[in-house]
Amino acid sequence: MKDILGLVAKRLGLGLVTLLVVSVLIFFAVELLPGDIAQAVLGQMATEETLAQLRLEFGLDRPAVVRYFDWLAGAVTGDFGTSLIDGEAVTAKITDRFINTLFLAAYAAVIAVPFAIALGIIVALLRNSIFDRVANVVTLTSISSPEFFLGYILILYLAVKWSMFPAIASLSSSMTFLEMLERTFLPALTLVLVVTAHMMRMTRAAIINLLASPYIEMARLKGAPPWKVIVRHALPNAWAPIINVVALNLAYLVTGVVLVEVVFVYPGIGQLLVDAVAKRDFPIVQACCLIFAATFILLNLAADVGAILTNPRLRHPK
């Protein structure tokens, strides 16, 4: 048990360090800006006085390292500064939208994860059958399609032609939960399509990879039926890769959401980020990037910890 705790602690520490390095990267990338933020905000028409004044306002007279720690301390306590465009607090702008994004990602994940793993196992069981081949072609096609392609196809058929679901996924606080589910069905479905294909293929690969092991042959020679070979002998050893697949795809969900949000005009953090990039509103860009990166790192961390916890060699040391 001590080994496991040690490994998990080490992995957590590594994740924290990575996050710190990423925060450095995000902050100092903006420092690479030709000129500085004040110039970027004011553009060509800036005079020396207005520039100097704005620099003072942003605290640009202080060294970058000091400003980094200020920014980091603020970020940890939930304060990401103010927007360059309208002077509003970044945190206030982000909070609701981040919740919306998480809602959409969770919606897609709840459908996609069980569905994909079950399908992956079935396809592994039926490998080389027609069903497997068709699934292979369909999932490959789904993975290869850009999210906006899938999104627009769904809009064209399910919203415009057959009017089954709304094309625009706007939310308001007065909606009931069911209404929200209906409104966000199309963006969620788009995400489900992409992510399920990925997860299913990787689950299949993880299981089939194990089927060449001698202990699988042993199980067959002990007379175990095919389903038992997969469920009892391959699956317990495939958990680590499968957990990895799930985490990877959840992480992908949270970021893949950007394009989908734009397609469906969904009020999430992704759309905010895209707007901020176009307007060069750096505090918002930095905040969004940090949040996305943190989610991503957290999920990868969870996957690694999960892989450690399901490894029988580590769970039962000598």
Added chain:
Amino acid sequence: MSMFVIGYYAALITASCIAAYFQNRKAFMLLFSLTLVSFVLGIVGGVPALRGVTIFAGILALAAGTSYAFREFLIQVCSPAIAKELRTAPLTAAFGMFVIFTYAIAGIFAPWIAPFDQSEVIASAFEPPNEDMLLGADQLGRDMFSRIIFGARNSVGLALVATVLAFVIGALAGLYSAVKGGWLDQLSGRVADVIMSVPSLIFALLILSIFGTNLWVIVVVVAIIYSPRVFRLTRAVAGNVVVMDYVEAARLRGEGDWHLIRKEILPNSTAPLIAEFGLEFCFVFLLIAGLSFLGLGIQPPTADWGSMVRENATLISFGDITPLIPAAAIALLTVAVNFVVDWMLFRSSGLKEQ
């Protein structure tokens, strides 16, 4: 009951009987289950549903036929060693090669194939297709078809350059890390970890917001974002080769690193690296398409598939499929490359249980 429906069922049942007579179990099961499914479809969806099935089957058959012919063509044209490999290619892979071939032709000869220039305004906005314009006009009145042809050159070309750059950076770093080991290996591994811990699209957005949407910025950023993937794979593949006794023998002989990489390691890792190049291209292509779609990729008036989707997106709400065409062009190429890669991965993984 229309003649179409009668013909439809007659054809299916005849084909099922023929398959059954020749004891082709798979074909029979496929055809006959299609017949049974058609009963349900016919009742629920009526004639249009059956027509849809027919069109779909026709397209599938056409694609299969083209792929088959193209594979035969390649087998005839290529050297015996490559031809032997090609014979093992499934139809999907042949289809992929055919699509890639078509795109390459379109991209290379774009100015000769396209009837108009990519930025030439020739009609009013959103004009429907006519004799001059195969696919109609876009939001500024430019020929959609010409822009799609030019898009093959611009979008695919940009992705190709970025992929090559990512590959050169990643593969070189991976090979050197595998050979050198020690702190260099550790360091490059950590750098790769950090880059990969920022989601790719987010990373690209961050950098583009700072440096603007210059073409070179896009190429470099995308290359940096995807090189860690290449690095990891190369490192893993080369790592398996480096532990071989023949590499140890070469080291103990006193050979330099470059000789080890060039003569001992690279020849033994080409197959997975070529497959990875295809995969990598798909990722890069989709990322750049995504950026363009967000308005942060190739800037107008240069034709680019991602931005064409965005520019014409309003048509969707009128039930017009025009904006889907460039999106489909993106999807088709990625699918094609993936089909080929799938086959190559299968080949290089040997014929172990699949």
Added chain:
Amino acid sequence: MSKYHNKSVLLEIRDLKIDGYADETWVPIIKGVDLTLRRGEVLGLIGESGAGKSTIGAAAMGYARDGTRISEGSIEFDGMELTTATSAEKRALRGSRIAYVAQSAAASFNPAHKLIDQHTEAPLHYRIKKRMEAQEDAMELYERLRLPNPTEIGFRYPHQVSGGQLQRAMTAMAMSCRPDLIIFDEPTTALDVTTQIEVLAAIRDIVDQFDTAAIYITHDLAVVAQMADTIKVLLKGEEVEHASTEKMLDAPEEDYTKSLWAVRSFKRPQKSRPEDDSRPVISVQGVDAAYTGGAKVLDDISFEIYPGMTVAVVGESGSGKSTAARVITGLLPPMSGEVLCRGEALPPRYQDRTRDQLRQAQMIYQMADTALNPKSRISDIIGRPAQFYSGLKGQGLKQRVDELLDLIELDPAKFYNRFPPELSGGQKQRIGIARALAAEPEFIICDEVTSALDQLVAEGILKLLDRLQQELGLAYMFITHDLATVRSIADEVVVMQNGKVVEQGAKEEMFTPPHHPYTDLLLSSVPEMDPNWLTTLLEERGVDNIGEAASV
């Protein structure tokens, strides 16, 4: 054979043909083999790698591995035809009436489940026993197989149990439904000799006790002589000879069988150290070594190798014999101590050694497959060292390569432009030797060079090495675990155990008593070609005093 004559036939294989899938076509790998096994009889299947013995073993269960198919013939198990049986019918036999014991127990136990749960899987599946009953039965079997802590060991996971114990646990698992037939597929090949004995003894006892029929597959004659009632010799998918064990050992009929028996007869006269005061080529002095962060693998190792002599370094896996070679070549710098070459200290790291120092010591590897770059031509593999060290080019280089190919008895015209994967195992090993010779060394480290080869081929390699030594005056450090090889080629022997040199000296001394107790254990554990060897040995040592129990 007479002993079982009146018993009923359990397994009858007639004209069995099996195809293997290679290069897009099906090629025959078993070309018509007959086999009859009566109840309680133990049949030894013996042959070199590629003889198809393992494939026949699987076919006896009606099982064709991936990439193989049974194309012709009949397999009748207790009145049931397996070639036409449905997969469900065949599955019902496996585990319950026919059981299988695989070569690598460590890989064949599922790492995710406890031993006893894997043991009871078949009896529970077939509803032969209730869980508690099955577990009690497992413990009883563990006890019969002399596993330590029989009531507790089953509740461990595979990685918590040693290799020899796992192999016995797998035999117990095979016994769980009291099958009529067990297929043993090289069950002791992966084990050290001292561990092998206990497993052999355990397997033999339990097969006797339950009167189970068995097919025992191995490439080791001495092992099969202990286990089998009758022996069938296979060559390239065809039967060469079939007779009772005694007859097979005393009076083999076929030339091929005789040649197998004769292999270990090659013996070279022992040489002694040169009388004059010439310095040793390699002298290892007080070396301690460890892999980064690990425990000491070598503990104060010293030995010397004189010009023109062969020093065999003997030990079981984990004894540190290969690590010693890594220290000499400079791949692993020692923590203390040094390596001298002709009295001159070598830099500890190979990167710091001069070209000439590197040239002096060459290696020949165990696995010829991984020792040669599969994408290089033979001419490049052999030519590169000649070019690298001697600066040969063009015609001179080609001539040198031809010369080297002649030296290793391969026709230059035929092999010059070929690639390693086109060669047989023995030919690859010869190319490995030629590569070492191309550097014109004085000293060659041979790391288990014959252990991956079939006996006849190995014999050829040993003779070649011996001839080269006489012609070129080479010194060899011969790393091996096989005492038969030591007997035939060594001049001096160094015995290692747990990173220490236990004993060293001239070969004749080492093979005549009194020995160091560990040397004694090693020597007495090597199976001999006498069917009663195991019985006699067990009587001498006492049943409880073998293998791990016989600690030194």
